[in-house]
Amino acid sequence: MRRILWVISAIGLLWGEPVRAEQESYYRFKPEPAVSAIVLAIDCSGSMRGRAFEDAKAGALRFVEGMHASDVAAVVAFSDEVKEVQGMTGDRAALRRAISGLRAGGRTKLYDAIARSILRIMNRDGGRIVVFLTDGRDTGSRYTAEELRKIGASEGLFVYGIGLGDVDREALSALSAATGGTFEVTSQSSDLPGLYPRILAEYYRKYGDLLSRSGALSVRSLPDDRKVLVNAREEGLSPVKLDALTAGTYRVQVFFGNGTWTCEVPVKQGQRTMVDARASDLGAELVIASLPTDASVFLDGAYVGVTAIAPFRVKAEKKGWVRAALEDGRQLRVHRVPYGVHRLKFRAIPEFDFGSEQEFEVEIQVGDPRIVVYVEILGTPRSPYVLDSAGTARLIGGAKRSPFDELDDF
Structure with missing residues (x-):
């Protein structure tokens, strides 16, 4: 038998060959016209009282004066509470009044303030920037720096920061770097009036003036913290954010434990391609x-x-x-x-x-x-x-x- x-x-x-994702099911486009929406998140805790607070307000005022005419901004103050003291507006006089009227006192809910700032501009088109200032470590926030890093990179925002004195340099630098921003640290409050306009100039030079003439890409995954390659170049762990890209087709790979997620995605001028990779797709x-x-x-x-x-x-x-x-x-x-x-x-x-x-x-x-x-x-x-x-x-x-x-x- x-x-x-x-x-x-x-x-x-x-x-074998990685499975290619069904193309348009896994990405979407977000317009990025040459308009920037900015949130200035300013530390108003008790430790900022005195000369440091006056220098901080002077720097923020210089930032507002340097903004492009088409840009808009809001002002968020944080201490024991997080408050939006001025909503999104292009009115420079209103922004100046909001900054000049700030008062110091209380603790430092830094991470909640950054989260509030991100949520304020998340759904707007164009460049979206959070610029925060703090003179200490976070106390009492519900959000963490790691959560903010993932939100910022996933949503395609820029987060810039200024630290005065004893701050969590490692966590805040990682947050800013993941979004394409920078984190500046100084021990002298007299540096603040110069740091604010320098950050604005850096943003315009690297990104703001290029948004409508280049493309951008954000890649997030579920689960996250997975290695991401774009055109065979390793870009870090998901979520990742790439800016000022030449328009064209990009090959995105995300490495999960059960295989490699692969998708060919278009990057278009004046738009951000938002890519979502899921292990369950494999x-x-x-x-x-x-x-x-x-x-x-x-x-x-x-x-x-x-x-x-x-x-x-x-x-x-x-x-x-x-x-x-x-x-x-x-x-x-x-x-x-x-x-x-x-x-x-x-x-x-x-x-x-x-x-x-x-x-x-x-x-x-x-x-x-x-x-x-x-x-x-x-x-x-x-x-x-x-x-x-x-x-x-x-x-x-x-x-x-x-x-x-x-x-x-x-």
């Missing part, structure tokens, strides 16, 4: 081989194809047989199989000598990047038998024999 061997290899995307690839060949295969009841006309060259359970199956381009492949429990049903095609026709089912748990399943149906003392590398595969019932099996006894 002829022995039938079935070999199933479920592999992650790392073994699935396993099933590589299916059989002896005898030409077996019909069904996945969860859906027909997926027929096994190859020739088996791979290395016997199952021998060293290298998994790689041999993967490298054999003739084998049946089923792409993007969702992770979870699935049933594979097989029907062998009878040969001309009326050899046995068999039908059987295997249940597998697709979850690991690679799963190898080996099944013996007939011809061995242990058949039917199933073995897999993850320990999840099992036969469902026994093999169903064809009436022609009786002819094999003669």
